[in-house]
Amino acid sequence: MAVSSITIRAVQALKSGEAIWDADHRQAVRGFGVRRQRDQATYVLKYRMFGRQRFVTIGPHGAPWTPELARREAKRLLGLVADGKDPADEKAKARMQAADTLRVIANQYLRNAKQRLRPGTYAGIERYLLVSWKPLHPVSVFQITRGHISARIADIASRHGKVSAARARTALSSMFNWAIREGLDIAANPVLGTNRPAQPGSRERVLTETELSVIWHACGDDDYGRIVRLLLVTAQRRDEVGSMQWAELNTSSGIWTLPSARTKNHREHSLPLVPAALALLPPRRTGRDFLFGDGPRRSGDPHRGFSGWSKSKAALDERIAEALGEPLPHWTVHDLRRSASTVMADRLGVLPHVVEAILNHVSGHRAGVAGVYNRARYATEMRKALQRWAEHVTALLAQKPAHVDNVIAGAALSDLRCLHEAVGIHS
Incomplete structure (x- = not known):
């Protein structure tokens, strides 16, 4: 030496x-x-x-x-x-922190979230964490800064819109909050202090009868087209219809029972399916659990419901714009649910508690023990209300605007005739 x-x-x-x-x-x-x-x-x-x-x-x-x-x-x-402070301990800690990359912590968080979230909610969070935040996956969560996050949020907003950017930001913030509660010695949630992308105004869009007709006729004879039409006829949520399973359906009694794990309020929901809705169900495919989609999942699950929402919605909007000569003012598939409930309550005279029962909302006298007791009582009223709504939809579709002729294919006309027959109207 x-x-x-x-x-x-x-x-x-x-x-x-x-x-x-x-x-x-x-x-x-x-x-x-x-x-x-x-x-x-x-x-x-x-x-x-x-x-x-x-x-x-x-x-x-x-x-x-x-x-x-x-x-x-x-x-x-x-x-x-x-x-x-012991430098040897500090270096060991640094090595451990370097191993805790965003991808590693995101996977741990998703394993936990999958056990407690509805499938539709989980799928959205999984998409944002694994796809939207992929550029930061190799970075240690201890080294991610507000600068990293702000730059990525701006990029997501420019590529996919402010709504996607805001939801991606929320998903990442939730992950960091969970990681801190799990004991990771992160000084603070780095998402806090970043600007939240401006959100659109309150969701109050109610589609006009002309808009509903144009949307209906522009739907293709495929899974997405059937889903959109079912959303209008049943007034249910997108992911509930997109992940509909044959095991949930009793076609003989015309009842669709959504288990609590698949509903937003975690309450089982039994919805009468009127003939107009039953006419839109696809033929059953051997070995398939789901009515729509039913392909292999990226995460390893054997089956799933419909996917490809964004691309299918964009294609539908293109067909609508072609029919009208201009794009339809911004709308979402959730507007179909709001439009149905609004017309049922305001124009068809359906009582508020029946509309809430159809929507599976829980408020007022439907909450608690009374709500459970009233479910059976509401079934008949729900069926009558949905039948009136289906007849209303069929009537407005029969009066289609002339300028949508070029988007009505033979398959669409066939579906419309089936709907007429289902509700008892003959063209």
Whole structure:
């Protein structure tokens, strides 16, 4: 063991098994050394902590470590020792933190979320964390900053819109809050303090009869087209219809029973399916559990309901724009549900508590024990209300505007005739 000034020439002259400890010059740092093992020279620091001698590796000789940079790092580490911190523990902690990348923590969070969230809600969060935030997956969650997040939010907003950016931000914030509660020693949720993308106004869009007719006729004879029409006829939620399973249907009694795990309020929901809705169900396919989609999941689940919502909606909007000569003012498939409930209540005279029963809303006297007792009583009223709504829809479709002629294919006309027959109207 030699005691000398550590220089590049001295390091290069080291033989295997030899070491040099810094000394004999003004800038010497006590405990700082370099030793060669086989072909690699490595800078190290030895120090005493709680009466015991400890060693910590600074790094191998070569980029970025030179004798001068390694000596500065040794001084910094000795400063930690003076503050009562063990550099060896700090480096071990840094290695552990580097292993906790965003992808690793996102996977842990998703495993937890899958057990407690509805499938539709979980699918959205999974998409945002694994797709929208993919550019940050290799980064340690301890090193992600507000700058990283703000830049990514802006990119998502420019590519996919402000709504997607806001939801991606919420998903990431929820993940960080969960990670902190799980014990990760993150100083603070880095999402906090970033700007939330401006949200659209309150959801009050009620589609006109002309708009409903145009949307209906522009639907193709495929899974998405059937789903959109079912959304209008049943007034249910998108993911509830898109993930409809044959096991939930009793076609003989015309009842669709949604289990509590698939409803927003976690209450089982039994909905009468009137003939107009039954006419829109696809033929049953052997070995398929779901009415729509039913392909293999990315996460390994054997089956799933419909996917590809964005592309299908964009294609539908293109057909609508072609029919009208201009795009339809911004609308979402959820507007179909709102439009149905509004017309039933305002124009068809359906009582509010029956509309709420159809929508599976829980408020007022439907909550609690009375709500459970009233379910059977409402079934008949729900069926009558939905039948009146189906007749209303069929009547407005029969008066289709002339300018949608070019989007009505033979399959669409066939579906319309089936709907007429289902509700007792003959063209």
